[in-house]
């Protein structure tokens with residue numbers, strides 16, 4: 001048979017099949033918002049075209065669908081249902097919990113990495129791990145441990161890195177910093193290991209890299225065009241599958257060594273006040289190495305990218321909404337520098353703003369389950385056994401029917417109401433939660449995120465730590481909006497370049513603290529000013545008196561600002577100019593000299609090495625010089641007080657003081 005004959009016979013077979021399938025697919029009357037679906041390939045063309053913006057594309061489809069549910073058919077009738085309908089969400093996550101699970105396909109895909117960890121199992125094994133983990137999660141001692149870990153990472157790593165960036169005006173990728181922060185934290189909490197990923201030189205910590213490789217390659221398996229391709233690569237042990245095998249074996253080896261050390265440590269440890277999750281599991285009788293290793297790896301995965309994703313978008317939103325940032329700052333400043341648990345709990349406005357931020361940018365934008373049997377969703381969508389039903393927090397946060405016409409606005413007030421008895425209003429905000437099926441950012445139902453409270457605790461402490469000291473300013477040009485991308489968890493495409501600027505309210509305090517080394521200098525300057533004042537007075541009342549009658553001289557003195565009552569009030573914020581203006585009437589207010597000699601045994605008639613010669617010319621010159629000295633010192637002192645130019649000026653003045661006081665060279669000569 002020639003090729004032409006073969007093609008002709010094939011077309012005779014395929015054309016009727018095409019029409020049959022087309023008719024069949026049309027008879028399903030797809031929703032108006034569904035993309036075009038073709039026989040065999042379904043909507044694969046549209047799916048492929050939008051592969052780099054699946055989250056936004058499916059969100060648009062949901063938003064424009066009257067039922068807020070869309071059905072997408074892929075290759076060979078592999079059908080996926082995306083829903084934003086809270087009733088559907090409740091149905092799959094709670095009401096029919098046992099009819100929808102992670103599914104064997106997902107389990108197989110993630111098994112090499114997650115094993116039988118809580119993230120990757122269903123049924124009784126899941127129930128057991130959930131019980132064991134919830135018990136540990138709810139202990140007060142774990143919470144305390146988490147607080148200590150987070151506070152240490154904030155104060156010893158995060159803040160110093162941001163401070164250096166602020167001082168040098170360098171651009172930082174805040175997303176990277178927050179990911180490193182979260183990774184260090186979760187590793188310390190999960191198994192007491194510090195990968196030291198957030199260090200000033202932003203190192204490639206080995207454990208972090210291995211974990212990242214394993215997570216990326218495993219989730220990449222879901223994205224392969226032909227799902228069995230990764231299995232062939234794994235069988236042949238080539239390419240990414242080879243790397244995954246090595247990464248997983250390194251991870252497990254690492255975990256096994258830690259488990260051995262922990263077991264040894266625990267034999268000598270009387271209390272569990274300050275220990276990680278792994279130690280807790282081991283201590284409560286779960287000594288099977290694979291069991292605890294799997295749990296711990298799942299926890300690291302859970303805590304690794306979620307909080308950092310949430311915070312990255314949060315700081316971006318704050319940079320766009322300064323009024324909200326101010327409100328948060330007000331709340332934070334009400335609490336102590338290292339807020340205790342009750343204070344963090346009381347940060348309701350911050351809590352609301354975090355919820356609001358995750359409404360618009362959920363760390364897990366799409367998640368789903370597989371149907372174990374045929375079913376019908378509350379909105380009438382027909383589900384066949386084996387179909388994936390995905391709930392869509394990203395789309396749900398953008399639904400007008402759930403959040404109103406202003407859903408696009410970042411408004412923490414949506415989550416708040418004023419506390420009070422309805423008549424009187426004590427002015428305090430109280431938090432009003434949403435039902436978790438309308439806001440399934442932490443999932444909902446029996447498998448709701450176990451780390452939710454821990455995540456909020458961590459995020460609020462980070463927010464307080466950063467905002468107390470800095471303003472986060474995007475380094476991109478105004479009007480450039482970051483792009484939301486998602487690989488299981490969400491990210492900001494290309495990172496989040498920012499400059500850290502000292503917060504307005506904190507500037508003086510920060511500078512003050514960095515100027516603490518200048519306290520001595522401040523004291524010295526103040527003493528010198530007093531001495532100078534006395535000298536001027538003595539000069540005027542003894543050597544200077546005959547000349548005070550001289551109109552020139554009194555003019556000079558009057559404008560020179562010799563009013564000690566004012567000029568020595570350095571606690572105020574007078575500038576040299578102000579003092580000069582204020583002193584027109586100072587003569588009468590001059591404090592009476594006690595006649596004592598100035599410090600350092602300088603005679604009233606001698607300033608530094610210079611002898612005073614009582615001539616008109618000389619005295620005018622001296623008065624001018626004294627005035628200059630006084631203004632100069634006063635300015636230096638005020639600078640140090642206000643801390644504004646303190647650092648530069650402090651260093652500058654230090655040199656002068658040294659020459660002036662120690663070497664006794666008058667300032668006009670130095671200048």
Ligand code: HEM
Nearest residue numbers: 118302303306307310363364441442443447449450451455
């Ligand atoms: C803003 C931060 C977080 C968000 C938005 C978040 C969200 C979620 C979501 C959507 C799930 C369901 C995943 C699934 O089953 O497919 C989940 C589960 C889970 N999360 Fe979180 N999470 C966050 C932080 C954390 C942290 C810090 C931990 C603690 C280490 C944690 C521990 C867990 C665990 C153990 C599960 C599995 C629960 C189960 O299957 O029973 N999460 N989380």
